[in-house]
Amino acid sequence: MSNKETTTDVILIGAGIMSATLGTLLKELVPDWKITVFEKLSKAGEESSNEWNNAGTGHAALCELNYTVEKPDGSVDISKAISINEQFQVSMQFWSYLVNSKLIHNPQDFIMPLPHMSLVQGEQNVSFLKKRFKALSNNPLFKGMEFSDEPEKLMEWIPLIMKDRKLDEPIAATKIDSGTDVNFGALTRMLFEHLKGQNVDIHYKHNVSNIYRTSDGLWELKVKNLESGNVEHHTAKFVFIGGGGGSLHLLQKSGIPEGKHIGGFPVSGIFMVCNNPEVVAQHHAKVYGKAKVGAPPMSVPHLDTRYINNRKTLLFGPFAGFSPKFLKNGSMFDLITSVKPDNLLTMLAAGVKEMSLTKYLIQQVMLSKEQRMDELREFIPNAKDEDWDLVVAGQRVQVIKDTEAGGKGTLQFGTEVITAKDGSIAALLGASPGASTAVHVMLEVIQNCFPEHMDEWGPKLKEMIPSYGLSLMENPELLHEVHTSTAQALGLSQKRPVFS
Template structure:
């Protein structure tokens, strides 16, 4: 027997960065709507959003080489880098709005300025990096990027990486100082605290076990509460933002859009430095190139991180495999996700990704010393005793059939799957994920609430001044917004903006919204 039944406007499943962002946006746009969040763990932001489970790059494509692909003619395609940078600027604007409105405080608790760098070795890679730099530095979003293959300059930039380096191979790096480190765990907790202050019901240790459509078009959730009792909750709109746990719940909805979709779990390990003297010698996020056959999420990087206001240093990730879809999931998650309607999709993915499977097996078999050897390609003088291994978050890569690549294509990105009538939506996938949460959630709202979106637009533009405008094509607007968000978020001490600049921005926005 169910212990009780409740009815609400919006249900959010999972208390991570995605649900917290969607909830915060909706509370600004439709404050009268009632909202409930169900989280199976004891507090918010403990799975994929947690600071130890998330790389926290603040993905703006400043340093991630997999977002800039070399085309057959040798030119560099920077379109994806521009798209991801634009999406991160949307997040920055929304966070700045929340700070300026006193809805969240102390931005330094979740975002810090930090140079972003790309580092490569070998003649071909140096040539690629130089071409990438030339292509990006012509774009206003990447203004200020520097390129160097001079060992003295690199010694200045990355002393920990250059000390003890004996290889005669060419080496080069790019550096841009406008990068950030984002603690998405801290940000999630801030947003959730804000939602609680707005009377959003937060239900921790409540596990959603099933979803079904009622005759009147609502969604009914079967939820097991912290006492082990079953509750029934209905809502007009449901968002499934449970990280790796989203796929099984999406499958339970039975919506046609959930068919021919599968998931492949990939876990990760990081080396974390326990020697403060070593930590102090490095101040950047430095991304290298992924090994052949490795997934993009396994690009090696040496990251300065700020966690609990303390500077840390992490290297990784080393890929691993677990059939669990969440760190706190079940060993049967992968098996349970294979259904009659997606088995061919899953099998096709298996045959297409034999190199990836081989790579994961190799990674699983690495000893700590072998991992330290990989670290030494970045930090030649690394000592094993200075580093410990931590387990990062589980990621479930989406597998689906695509027109371009056929059956069982592995997707390395973030996917939103929603019902045709917009009554339910689920977020699947991984990187760039959290960094683009605001843009992703705006897209969810546009798709799921088309009847409200026109009336919401003025408020959206107040929160995100560049909404509907390409910053890459409006360099003056980008400079203005980048300066103002940097000031609001404590990333810059320079007071931005002038009346003239504000006037110019208003004219541009009026042009877009007419």
């Protein structure tokens, strides 16, 4: 058994969209830094970033109702929607830079224009959607959004959903054509192919089993080559833990104080995929509904056109599932081994607080295919059992931590970055909106971990992301320029051919 030792500037753990984005940013900022990547699986983008393991929505708060909350006075708070939208614009600008610089090619292989819609039923929900539409459509970030509660117009927009529908209660939808379908698996593979050409050392089938601080302040990783069985030791000045659900265990092994009192709760997703091309051809949008009372935000039902492997597909979901694994390719002991003395009370408090979530997950796990079809028929009234198959999507680990607002054991729905005080190590935890905001999140990692370089890197960051340091909402002219340039670079300003 070998005990090979190497030293590098940056180590990225996990070959998903986050590591791919951070590695690409750093290579543009400091080309001479030596970067090494370790991935347990045989290729990039196979876990959370894989196209079958996430919804493929370019999350810009165009259709996701959980990003806009109705306040006690009846008004709609759109602050989170604005934040998510601006973050997605940052990703679009960076991807455009990569295409224009010929660092990646054929953007249609990872991003396609697709209308984003919100759909609700019932008088109260229609009233909320109307107020939401008024609040958003007055904002330049959401320019072009339309609202309709007329069945004839809805039949034009979503014929598959409206056909054979009993209109025994009010129904309404919003539609905006600037939405996107994003294949994050394809994008991840493109970025790693680019990094490979930039002399980044990418090691697949290598599992990081331990991480600890050395006496000289470096981080040392114990890495097992899963093919040869050899154990290697690698040291680096900076480490990014981007291993999806596997990040929590490695964060705990690092021993940094910032990683204490944090737990994780795994939730798996199940989608229904249409196997009938005639049905697929009748729908062209991402249509998000409203989560049922008591259901968590990540359970919002949606009917999505997707482009996977240059083929148009149709998915409905997600249905929640439960597995103690933190990764789709993880261990059945992941949950129990994540419970430590410092987070035990936090986890127990979450268990007491989240009884409704536990009940919801049990109900979801027990659903039969026919019960899932009944939920699908709320979207497609004439859906046939034989046209739909079940696909198990990825695992997501929801962060549990103590917060001032929520108290001990508060379940977090979002993306979290835990960074050591000295900026030498950072770990990504959490879930949606995740991949859509990867560039924004990785810029935060760079700012927090390399503050001494920010003045020097500023001009390059501005070249890659023209809105860097600015609010697009407060700069309408820049927003228009960004929308125009990104649409042109990414091929979103023209209608793409519909694949069969």
